Amino acid sequence: MAVTEPSLLKVEALRRQFPIFKRSFNGKELAYLDNAATTQKPGIVIQELTRFYSESNANIHRGAYALSEEATAAYEGARQHVAGLIHARSVQEVVFVRNATEAINLVAYAWGRRNIHPGDRIVLTELEHHSNLVPWQLLAQEREALLEFVPIDGQGRLDLAVLDRLLQQEPKLVAVGHVSNALGTINPVTEIVRKAHAAGARVLVDGAQSVPHQPVDVTEIDADFLAFSGHKMCGPTGIGVLYGKQDVLEAMPPFLGGGDMIRQVQLHESTWNDLPWKFEAGTPHIAGAVGLGAAVKFLQGIGMQAIFVHEQQLLATLLDRLQSLPYVSLYGPSDPAEQAGIVSFTLGHIHAHDVATVLDRHAVAVRSGHHCCQPLMERLHVPATVRASLYLYSTEHEVERLVQGIQDAARIFRLDRAVRGDARG
Amino acid sequence: MDDLYQDRILDHWEHSPFRGRIEAPDAVADGYSKLCGDALHLELKLNGDRIAMIRFDGDGCIISQASASILAERMEGKSIAEAQRLDGPQVLQELGIPLSPARVKCALLALSVLHQALGEVEQERESNGVA
Ligand SMILES: Cc1ncc(COP(=O)(O)O)c(C=O)c1O
Numbered sequence: 381m382a383v384t385e386p387s388l389l390k391v392e393a394l395r396r397q398f399p400i401f402k403r404s405f406n407g408k409e410l411a412y413l414d415n416a417a418t419t420q421k422p423g424i425v426i427q428e429l430t431r432f433y434s435e436s437n438a439n440i441h442r443g444a445y446a447l448s449e450e451a452t453a454a455y456e457g458a459r460q461h462v463a464g465l466i467h468a469r470s471v472q473e474v475v476f477v478r479n480a481t482e483a484i485n486l487v488a489y490a491w492g493r494r495n496i497h498p499g500d501r502i503v504l505t506e507l508e509h510h511s512n513l514v515p516w517q518l519l520a521q522e523r524e525a526l527l528e529f530v531p532i533d534g535q536g537r538l539d540l541a542v543l544d545r546l547l548q549q550e551p552k553l554v555a556v557g558h559v560s561n562a563l564g565t566i567n568p569v570t571e572i573v574r575k576a577h578a579a580g581a582r583v584l585v586d587g588a589q590s591v592p593h594q595p596v597d598v599t600e601i602d603a604d605f606l607a608f609s610g611h612k613m614c615g616p617t618g619i620g621v622l623y624g625k626q627d628v629l630e631a632m633p634p635f636l637g638g639g640d641m642i643r644q645v646q647l648h649e650s651t652w653n654d655l656p657w658k659f660e661a662g663t664p665h666i667a668g669a670v671g672l673g674a675a676v677k678f679l680q681g682i683g684m685q686a687i688f689v690h691e692q693q694l695l696a697t698l699l700d701r702l703q704s705l706p707y708v709s710l711y712g713p714s715d716p717a718e719q720a721g722i723v724s725f726t727l728g729h730i731h732a733h734d735v736a737t738v739l740d741r742h743a744v745a746v747r748s749g750h751h752c753c754q755p756l757m758e759r760l761h762v763p764a765t766v767r768a769s770l771y772l773y774s775t776e777h778e779v780e781r782l783v784q785g786i787q788d789a790a791r792i793f794r795l796d797r798a799v800r801g802d803a804r805g
Numbered sequence: 806m807d808d809l810y811q812d813r814i815l816d817h818w819e820h821s822p823f824r825g826r827i828e829a830p831d832a833v834a835d836g837y838s839k840l841c842g843d844a845l846h847l848e849l850k851l852n853g854d855r856i857a858m859i860r861f862d863g864d865g866c867i868i869s870q871a872s873a874s875i876l877a878e879r880m881e882g883k884s885i886a887e888a889q890r891l892d893g894p895q896v897l898q899e900l901g902i903p904l905s906p907a908r909v910k911c912a913l914l915a916l917s918v919l920h921q922a923l924g925e926v927e928q929e930r931e932s933n934g935v936a
Binding site for chain 2: 730731733734737738740741749750763764792793794
C-alpha cells in the first residue's frame with residue numbers, strides 16, 4: 381500500500397454532502413474525530429430513509445400486493461449491495477442483524493451452543509472489544525469451555541508466536557478483530573484464518589472497524605464469519621450484518637424463533653426457512669437495511685481503496701504531529717503500515733476525560749475512556765485514553781485543530797511547563 | 806476554558822493539603838465512578854459530633870479529585886449534621902465551575918463517598934446505643 385500517493389478524494393465536496401457539518405458548536409465548526417464510535421450520515425442515506433417510508437413502506441416477504449413487493453425488492457436489493465461490498469459468493473451468506481454485537485452473539489448462540497462442548501477451547505486476543513469478548517465468556521461459562529488470549533506486545537501488535545502455540549491445542553474457534561477500535565492495530569487476519577483453519581478451527585472476524593474503511597474481501601480473508609455495523613459506515617443505526625459461509629450457516633440451528641424464519645409451523649415443531657431468512661426472525665429493520673444499501677452505494681462510488689489511502693495519509697500526518705509534542709504518549713503501532721485511522725493517546729498524567737473536555741470546548745469531538753476494552757486498558761496500565769478516529773471526510777484542518785486543542789490542554793494543565801522542568805517533575 | 810480548569814481547581818488537584826491518610830480513622834469509605842474510572846478513598850477522624858479531620862486518596866479526573874479536596878476543606882471542623890445536610894447543588898456551587906451533565910457525576914463522587922462514611926458512623930453509633 382503506497383501511502384504517499386496523493387489523496388484521491390475531493391474531501392471538501394464530500395463534506396458538503398453531510399448535513400451535520402453545517403452545525404457549529406460555541407461558534408466553531410465541528411471537528412468530528414469520533415468515527416470509530418459512529419460515523420456521520422450523507423444526505424443520500426438520510427433521504428433514502430425518508431423516501432422508503434414515504435413511497436415504498438410495507439412489510440416484506442408476505443404481501444401479495446405491489447407495495448409489499450416493492451419493499452421486499454428494496455430490502456433484498458440492499459442485501460445485494462452488501463454482498464457485493466464484501467465479495468460474498470451469494471446473498472444467502474448475508475444476514476441482517478442490528479449491529480456487530482448482535483452478529484457476534486448470534487454466532488455464539490447458534491453456532492456456539494451446537495459446536496462448543498465442555499473442555500473445548502476458544503481463542504481470542506487481548507485487543508478485543510467487549511462485543512467480541514463477553515458473548516464468548518457467556519458461552520464458555522455455559523458450556524464449560526476455555527477462553528485463551530493471544531497477547532499483545534508493547535505497541536499493541538498481536539504476538540503470533542503465541543497464536544501458533546494456542547492453535548496446537550486444537551481450539552474450536554478463533555475470534556479476532558480485524559482492526560482494533562482502541563489502538564487502531566490492523567491484524568493480519570488472512571494469515572490468522574489460514575493458520576486457524578489448518579488447525580481445524582472456525583474463525584470469526586470482527587470487521588466493525590475494517591469493513592467501513594478499507595476493501596474487505598471475504599473470499600480472500602476466508603473467515604467463516606464476519607461481523608460489522610451499518611452505523612459505522614455512513615448507514616443508519618440499528619442495522620448490521622453477519623456474513624457467514626453458506627455451509628456453516630446451513631449447519632447452524634436458528635438464533636431467534638418467530639415469523640419469517642420458518643418454512644412450516646406445526647404446533648409442536650417447525651422447519652426452517654432458507655438462508656439468510658432462517659436467521660431473520662420477525663420484521664427486520666427494513667428501512668435501516670435500505671439505508672445501509674444506500675450507504676454502501678455511496679462508499680463504493682468513492683471507492684474503498686481511495687477511502688483507505690485518504691485515511692492512511694491523514695493518519696501519517698496525525699501521528700507526526702502528535703509525536704512532535706513531548707507530553708503526548710501514543711499507544712498502538714504508530715506506523716501507518718500496521719495501524720488504521722485510529723489513534724489512542726494520553727497527555728502526561730492528565731485523565732483522558734479532562735483532555736476531552738478541553739477539546740470539546742474547541743468543538744473537537746473525540747472519545748475518551750476505555751473504548752469498551754477494559755482488559756486492554758488494564759494491560760496497557762492506563763485507566764483511559766483519548767482516541768481520535770478518522771473517516772473519508774476527515775481533513776488536515778481537523779487534525780490541525782485537534783493538535784491546537786491538545787496544545788491548549790497542555791497549557792491549561794501546566795504540562796508545557798512540566799516538560800521544561802520548571803514546574804512539577 | 807480557563808473558567809473550568811481555573812488555577813484554584815488545578816491547585817486543589819495537584820497540591821491538595823487534604824490528600825493522605827489518617828492514622829486510626831473513625832470512618833472510611835470508597836467510591837468509584839464508571840464514566841472516568843475515578844476511584845476515591847475517604848477517611849474521617851471524629852471528635853464527638855464534629856469532623857475533626859478529612860483525608861482522601863484516589864485516582865481519576867481533575868474534577869473528581871479537586872472536588873474531594875474542596876469538600877474536605879469546607880467540611881473539616883464542621884458538625885456531622887451539617888455534613889449530612891450538604892447536598893449536590895451546594896457542592897456544585899462551591900466548585901463554581903460550569904460542568905456538563907456527565908462531568909457532574911465526577912464532581913459529586915466525593916460527596917457520595919462522604920455521606921457513605923457518615924452513614925456508617927451513624928449505624929455504628931446506633932448499634933452502640935449512642936444517639
Ligand atoms: C471492534 C468493534 N467491535 C464491535 C463493536 C460493536 O459495534 P456495535 O456497538 O455497533 O454493535 C465496535 C463498536 O464500537 C467495535 O469497534
